[in-house]
Amino acid sequence: MSPEAPDIDEARWRELADAVRRYVRRRVRQPDEAEDVTQDVFVKLADHLRRGTVRGPLHAWLFRAARTTVIDHLRARTATTVPAADLAADEPPPDAAAADAPLLASFRAFVHGLPAEQRDALLRTEFDGWSQKQLAERLGVAVSTVKSRVQRGRRRLARELLDCCTFEFDRRGQLLDWQRRPGGGCREC
Numbered sequence: 001m002s003p004e005a006p007d008i009d010e011a012r013w014r015e016l017a018d019a020v021r022r023y024v025r026r027r028v029r030q031p032d033e034a035e036d037v038t039q040d041v042f043v044k045l046a047d048h049l050r051r052g053t054v055r056g057p058l059h060a061w062l063f064r065a066a067r068t069t070v071i072d073h074l075r076a077r078t079a080t081t082v083p084a085a086d087l088a089a090d091e092p093p094p095d096a097a098a099a100d101a102p103l104l105a106s107f108r109a110f111v112h113g114l115p116a117e118q119r120d121a122l123l124r125t126e127f128d129g130w131s132q133k134q135l136a137e138r139l140g141v142a143v144s145t146v147k148s149r150v151q152r153g154r155r156r157l158a159r160e161l162l163d164c165c166t167f168e169f170d171r172r173g174q175l176l177d178w179q180r181r182p183g184g185g186c187r188e189c
Helices: 010-027 031-051 058-076 084-088 101-112 116-127 132-139 143-164
Strands: 165-169 175-180
Touching (some): 010 031, 010 058, 010 175, 031 058, 058 175, 101 116, 101 143, 116 132, 116 143, 132 143
Antiparallel strands (some): 165 175
């Protein structure tokens, strides 16, 4: 049941509701969770309409509410990480969402495309859990050398990924969505 929204006909209401559902589904991959988040957005709308606190265009209010509801949902979920072994493997992990598989494959290819010193420094310190000091001792180099390799690797990886795709993150830096850049210089996607 849709709340009564002033000055919006039934067709426009359905169009807005469908757009909000698509927006949420693109950001919340689990269908049941996406439906729950969508429902939360409409509950908020009904509450604010009843109190008369919806300000500005309804579509803008709806998408602001959808954005904050999605962010709240993602924050509440248990953080999951991809083990370094999965990043280095040729196949994506079995639990990777089908929509994110191309991104994970591209990320893996970009990491493996880094110069060997930067790649190894990133894989060991960022994904295998080694400290930079441990890696420096293992390689027999100064800690500043390892720090430099890690920082150059991060910058190069970020630059190549941003040349290829656009990313949307929440306030905590969690990935919400990504898109290939049209005509981007991406060789991996």
